[in-house]
Amino acid sequence: MGRDIAIPSPHGAIEGWRADPPDAPPRAGLVVVQEIFGVNPHMRSVVERYAAEGYSAIAPAMFDPVERHVELDYGEAGFARGRELAAALGLDRAVDVVAAAAKVLREGGLKVGVVGFCWGGSVAFLAATRLGLPAVSYYGARTVPVLDEPLRAPMLFHFGALDASIPAADIERHRERQPEAELHVYADAGHGFNRDVDPRHYAPAAAALAHKRTLAFLHRALA
Numbered sequence: 001m002g003r004d005i006a007i008p009s010p011h012g013a014i015e016g017w018r019a020d021p022p023d024a025p026p027r028a029g030l031v032v033v034q035e036i037f038g039v040n041p042h043m044r045s046v047v048e049r050y051a052a053e054g055y056s057a058i059a060p061a062m063f064d065p066v067e068r069h070v071e072l073d074y075g076e077a078g079f080a081r082g083r084e085l086a087a088a089l090g091l092d093r094a095v096d097v098v099a100a101a102a103k104v105l106r107e108g109g110l111k112v113g114v115v116g117f118c119w120g121g122s123v124a125f126l127a128a129t130r131l132g133l134p135a136v137s138y139y140g141a142r143t144v145p146v147l148d149e150p151l152r153a154p155m156l157f158h159f160g161a162l163d164a165s166i167p168a169a170d171i172e173r174h175r176e177r178q179p180e181a182e183l184h185v186y187a188d189a190g191h192g193f194n195r196d197v198d199p200r201h202y203a204p205a206a207a208a209l210a211h212k213r214t215l216a217f218l219h220r221a222l223a
Contacts, residue, residue: 001048005058009100011065011093016101017044018058019051026056028222029105029112031098031127033120034062035195036082038070042197046117053215056110060101062120065093074198086119091146094123095130102133111222115214116140117194121157128153134221136214139191141165147177154221155181158210160189160203184213 002019017039020026030050034043039059050057063070063085070085072078086094102112113134116124121140128135129149136156137143141163155178159171174183186193186209192201194210 001051002044005104007058007060007097007100007104009065010096014064014097014100015039015061015068016058017047018056019048020056021051021054024054026108026110027054028056028218029102029108029110030055030057030218031101031105031112031114031133032057032059033094033098033114033116033123033127034059035118035120035192036086037072037074037078038063038082040071042195043117046194050115055218056105056108058101058105060097062094062097062123063089065089065097074195074200082119091123091126091142095126098123098127098133099131102127102131113218113222115218118192122146125155125157128155134218136217138194138210139163139166141170141191144170144173147173151178151180154217156214156217157181157183158213159183159185160191160193160206161185161187162190165191182213182217184210186210 007014047057114124114127115136117138121137122142124135127133132152134154186206189203189206193203194207
């Protein structure tokens with residue numbers, strides 16, 4: 001269902017994985033922002049799942065301006081390398097990459113939203129504040145330093161109550177500083193609870209409910 005594409009950007013051509021609805025015109029477009037592990041098989045499957053739900057979805061290879069063809073595993077080495085690459089890229093260039101992918105979808109006449117996971121969840125928040133795109137953030141742990149940026153589009157946050165990287169005090173800061181955003185906390189979930197290829201973190205009930213809420217949010221925001 002999915003295919004490789006090239007995305008023009010201010011930082012050179014960015015690779016991406018795109019999937020479109022198989023049997024009907026798309027209801028809207030989605031930029032799917034990866035975790036720090038790159039556009040790996042799990043992230044490609046996420047793109048294809050949104051396509052099956054009626055969206056034209058693109059996951060840009062966010063680290064391409066720093067290093068191309070990044071697909072990391074979920075071990076300590078992969079985690080460490082992903083953090084290095086995210087730091088080297090920086091959030092400003094990450095937002096540029098999202099904007100470039102959104103432009104590709106807009107050129108097809110689509111309204112565009114953003115869904116991001118982990119590091120990508122924080123990037124998704126910045127897509128709402130800096131690009132004016134409706135956005136969904138799954139367990140974005142790097143949002144707190146930029147929480148005072150005003151929203152320019154609807155925003156949805158998902159957090160796991162057992163996520164050590166996003167303590168309850170940080171979740172409360174999201175509520176206080178972004179009162180217009182929709183926010184949900186999942187009692188039996190930790191970080192990465194949507195990552196169904198990683199049994200250490202996957203929480204099926206929380207993932208299913210968050211996905212249902214995400215679709216409802218996107219249907220409203222991109223109607």
